[in-house]
Amino acid sequence: MLDAAVDAFAERGFGGTSTRDVAVRAGRSPAAVYVHYDSKEALLYAISLEGHMAALDCLKLAYASSEDPAARLHAMVFAFSDWHMENARLARVVQYELHALSKVHRADIVSLRRRFHRVMVGAVRDGIRAGQFQVDDVNGTARALLSLCIDLVRWFDPARGRNSRAIAQLNADLALRMVGDV
Amino acid sequence: MLDAAVDAFAERGFGGTSTRDVAVRAGRSPAAVYVHYDSKEALLYAISLEGHMAALDCLKLAYASSEDPAARLHAMVFAFSDWHMENARLARVVQYELHALSKVHRADIVSLRRRFHRVMVGAVRDGIRAGQFQVDDVNGTARALLSLCIDLVRWFDPARGRNSRAIAQLNADLALRMVGDV
DNA sequence: GATAGAACTAAGCGCCCGCTTAGGTCAACG
DNA sequence: CGTTGACCTAAGCGGGCGCTTAGTTCTATC
Numbered sequence: 001m002l003d004a005a006v007d008a009f010a011e012r013g014f015g016g017t018s019t020r021d022v023a024v025r026a027g028r029s030p031a032a033v034y035v036h037y038d039s040k041e042a043l044l045y046a047i048s049l050e051g052h053m054a055a056l057d058c059l060k061l062a063y064a065s066s067e068d069p070a071a072r073l074h075a076m077v078f079a080f081s082d083w084h085m086e087n088a089r090l091a092r093v094v095q096y097e098l099h100a101l102s103k104v105h106r107a108d109i110v111s112l113r114r115r116f117h118r119v120m121v122g123a124v125r126d127g128i129r130a131g132q133f134q135v136d137d138v139n140g141t142a143r144a145l146l147s148l149c150i151d152l153v154r155w156f157d158p159a160r161g162r163n164s165r166a167i168a169q170l171n172a173d174l175a176l177r178m179v180g181d182v
Numbered sequence: 183m184l185d186a187a188v189d190a191f192a193e194r195g196f197g198g199t200s201t202r203d204v205a206v207r208a209g210r211s212p213a214a215v216y217v218h219y220d221s222k223e224a225l226l227y228a229i230s231l232e233g234h235m236a237a238l239d240c241l242k243l244a245y246a247s248s249e250d251p252a253a254r255l256h257a258m259v260f261a262f263s264d265w266h267m268e269n270a271r272l273a274r275v276v277q278y279e280l281h282a283l284s285k286v287h288r289a290d291i292v293s294l295r296r297r298f299h300r301v302m303v304g305a306v307r308d309g310i311r312a313g314q315f316q317v318d319d320v321n322g323t324a325r326a327l328l329s330l331c332i333d334l335v336r337w338f339d340p341a342r343g344r345n346s347r348a349i350a351q352l353n354a355d356l357a358l359r360m361v362g363d364v
Numbered sequence: 365g366a367t368a369g370a371a372c373t374a375a376g377c378g379c380c381c382g383c384t385t386a387g388g389t390c391a392a393c394g
Numbered sequence: 395c396g397t398t399g400a401c402c403t404a405a406g407c408g409g410g411c412g413c414t415t416a417g418t419t420c421t422a423t424c
Contacts, residue, residue, distance in 0.1 A: 154333075
C-alpha cells in the first residue's frame with residue numbers, strides 16, 4: 001500500500017493522485033486505503049516520515065564513516081546523492097510534497113529537516129576547525145551542498161539508465177571544491 | 183488570469199488546483215478561464231512557455247555581459263539564482279509542473295530546457311579553453327551549476343525576507359570554486 | 365444610435381473525488 | 395466448534411471537478 005502510494009504520488013503529485021489510483025496500484029478496493037490510514041493526508045505523512053528518517057540515517061551513517069573532514073564530506077555528499085537516485089520516487093515525494101501536509105504534520109517534518117542541515121553544518125565546521133576547509137558562509141554553503149544532492153530528484157530517472165555512481169562521485173568532488181578543500 | 187494561475191499552481195500544484203480556484207483569484211467566474219484558454223493544461227503550457235523564455239533570456243543576457251570566462255560564469259549564476267528568487271512563484275511552476283503537460287507540450291518545453299544546458303556548457307568550455315577553469319566532466323558540472331540555482335525554488339520564500347542578493351552572490355562564488363577557477 | 369465582436373457569466377452536464385457504512389471472509393485461539 | 399478480531403469489499407453519499415452552452419454586457423467603430 002505504501003509502495004503503491006509512493007509510486008502514485010511521485011508520478012502525479014499528491015493533488016493529482018486519487019485514493020482510487022493508490023488502491024488500484026495496490027491491487028485493492030478503494031476502501032482498503034482507509035483500513036490502514038485515516039486520510040489521504042495521513043498516508044502522505046507516513047511516507048514522508050519514513051522517507052525523511054531513511055535519508056537522515058543515510059546522511060548520519062556517512063558522517064560517521066570517517067574522521068578526516070574531507071573524506072567525511074566526500075562520503076556524505078556521495079551517499080546522500082546516491083540515496084536520492086536509488087530511492088528516486090520516495091525521494092521525490094519527500095522533497096516535493098511537504099506543502100500538502102497539514103500544519104501539524106508539516107511542523108513535525110520541518111523539525112526533522114533541520115537536522116539534515118545541522119549534520120551538514122557540522123561536517124563543514126569540522127573541516128574549518130581542522131584548517132582544511134575555507135568557508136565564509138557556513139550555513140549558506142551547507143545549504144548549497146544539500147541542494148546539489150536534493151535537486152537530483154527533479155530530473156534523475158532510474159529508467160533512463162544513467163550512471164548514478166558517476167553522478168554521485170562528481171557531486172562529491174564538486175563538494176570538496178565548494179568548501180575550498182586544500 | 184495568468185498571474186492568478188501562477189499563484190494557484192505554485193501554492194497547491196497543478197493537480198491540486200481547480201479551474202474555479204484560478205477564476206476566483208482572478209476575480210472572474212469559473213467559465214472565464216475557458217474564454218482565454220482551451221483547457222487547464224493549455225493554461226499551464228502558456229505559463230510554462232512564458233516562464234522558460236524569461237529564464238532563458240536572463241541566462242543569455244548574463245552570458246553576454248562579459249568576455250572574461252570567470253566574470254561571465256559569475257554573472258550567469260548570480261543572475262539565474264536571482265531570477266529564481268525574484269520570480270519564485272513562476273519559477274516553481276516552471277521547474278515542478280513539467281510532468282503535468284501533455285506529451286506534445288512537454289516535448290516543446292524540454293527542447294527549450296536543453297538550451298539552458300547548452301548555454302551553461304558553453305560558459306564552462308570558454309573557461310577551459312582560456313586555461314582558467316579545470317573541469318573533467320563538462321556536462322555534469324554544467325548540470326550541477328544549474329541545480330544550484332534551480333533548487334532555490336524548492337525552499338526560498340520571498341515573504342520570509344531573506345537576503346536574495348547574498349544568496350545569489352554565494353552561489354556565484356561557489357560556482358567559480360566548482361569549475362576550479364584559478 | 366445602430367452594429368459587430370470580444371469579454372464575460374449563470375447554469376448545469378456527467379464524472380470522479382475523499383470518505384463512510386454495513387457486512388463478508390478467514391486465520392488464530394480457547 | 396464457536397468466537398474473536400484483523401483485513402477487506404460493495405455500495406454509495408455529498409460535493410467538487412473540467413468543461414460546455416446559451417445568452418448578456420461592454421466597447422469600439424461608423
